[in-house]
Amino acid sequence: MRPWAALAAATLALLGCRQEMTRQRRLNTFSATTIWRDGTTARPLPEGVVARGDLARDAIAATPPPVDAALLARGQERYAITCLPCHGAAGDGDGMIVRRGFPRPPSYHNAELLAAPARHLYDVISQGHGVMFSYASRVAPSDRWAITAYVRALQLSRHATLADAPEAAERLP
Amino acid sequence: MDEDLNEIREPGHVRVGAVLGVGLGTILFLAATLGLLPVYIRWMAVPPNAPPQPERFPPPRLEADPTAELRALRAEQAAQLEGYAWVDRERGLLRIPVARAMEILAARGQAAYAPLEAPSP
Numbered sequence: 001m002r003p004w005a006a007l008a009a010a011t012l013a014l015l016g017c018r019q020e021m022t023r024q025r026r027l028n029t030f031s032a033t034t035i036w037r038d039g040t041t042a043r044p045l046p047e048g049v050v051a052r053g054d055l056a057r058d059a060i061a062a063t064p065p066p067v068d069a070a071l072l073a074r075g076q077e078r079y080a081i082t083c084l085p086c087h088g089a090a091g092d093g094d095g096m097i098v099r100r101g102f103p104r105p106p107s108y109h110n111a112e113l114l115a116a117p118a119r120h121l122y123d124v125i126s127q128g129h130g131v132m133f134s135y136a137s138r139v140a141p142s143d144r145w146a147i148t149a150y151v152r153a154l155q156l157s158r159h160a161t162l163a164d165a166p167e168a169a170e171r172l173p
Numbered sequence: 174m175d176e177d178l179n180e181i182r183e184p185g186h187v188r189v190g191a192v193l194g195v196g197l198g199t200i201l202f203l204a205a206t207l208g209l210l211p212v213y214i215r216w217m218a219v220p221p222n223a224p225p226q227p228e229r230f231p232p233p234r235l236e237a238d239p240t241a242e243l244r245a246l247r248a249e250q251a252a253q254l255e256g257y258a259w260v261d262r263e264r265g266l267l268r269i270p271v272a273r274a275m276e277i278l279a280a281r282g283q284a285a286y287a288p289l290e291a292p293s294p
Contacts, residue, residue, distance in 0.1 A: 067285035072275040089250035090271075096246055111290060118286035149278065149285060157274035158260055159289045160267040164277050168267055171257040 060141040061126075064118060067149045075150030078143045082135060091154040103131050108151055109158045121148040 027033050027041040036043075065071060080089075088094040091108035098104050106113065113121075125144045128134035139147065162169060236242055260266040278285040 064283070064286055066282055067278055068282075069275065069279045072279055076271075076275070089247075090253040092253070094250075096243060099246070111293060114290040115288045115292040117288055150275070152285060152289070153271060153274040153278050155289050156269075156278060157254070157271045158266075158268050160269045160274065160277070161265050162267065165257075165267065165269045165273055168257045168269060172259060172267070 057141045060145070061122070064122075064145050064148075065142065071146050072149055072153055074143065075146035075148070075153075078139065079147050079150045082139055083147065086132075090157075091151065105132065108155055114155055114159060118145075118148050118152070121151055 027035075029041065031041055032039055033041050035041075038044075084095055086093070086095045086097045086102060087105055087108070088098075093105040093107050108114075122144050124132070125139055125147060126134060126136045126141075135144075156164070160168070254271040256268065256270060258268040260268050
């Protein structure tokens, strides 16, 4: 008789359990709520919040670093990593991603982009443009200027004059 | 043993006409069917009963050898970064190696960021 009594006691004890730790009163991510006026549990940043390092990033964004060989070399490397798969090595917009069906970006050598200020190129990297998404999280502000300078070098390589490159005179057909 | 005079008996003779009629009718029906079948097929535009021919279908749009294709693309694009050529002889515009363009820009300092063409109105 003893084991039966023990089993019955254990069953009764289990039935008495309540899953209070897993069922809590809380707001689920992305769910609606009436607690706040905007009706969502997602909280925006309070006005005037500055993330750590924002001021330094803004300062770099405001003043382009001087262009020298090191900056251009950095830009060349970063361009090859981040932009080349779509925009192509020479900036014609014929990278491998485009061959596989991504919308074709415009060539850097078209009149519009030849006339675009450097700030525009910087902003396209930071904010994206049309179907091109933002690279703000992947390219640091100083590297954005390096890439911008390198894109200018790509443009100049198709837009030079004999005054820029006098040595070309002997090598032209 | 009494005979039931109302018993229905099998008739003593065969109705030759009916037998021949059924036989000949069948033959006639077969002949008419075979004769009219081609007409019917032509009328319905049913294709003649030929074995299916092999047909060409487009090759799958897959990269059979991605490594080789990327290598070919890289070689092709690396070549675009080299060499001198005229782009637009009338306006005096040249193509120069990108390495040379980087040198020229490095010498320009801050002016290197300037757009290469005036914006069109």
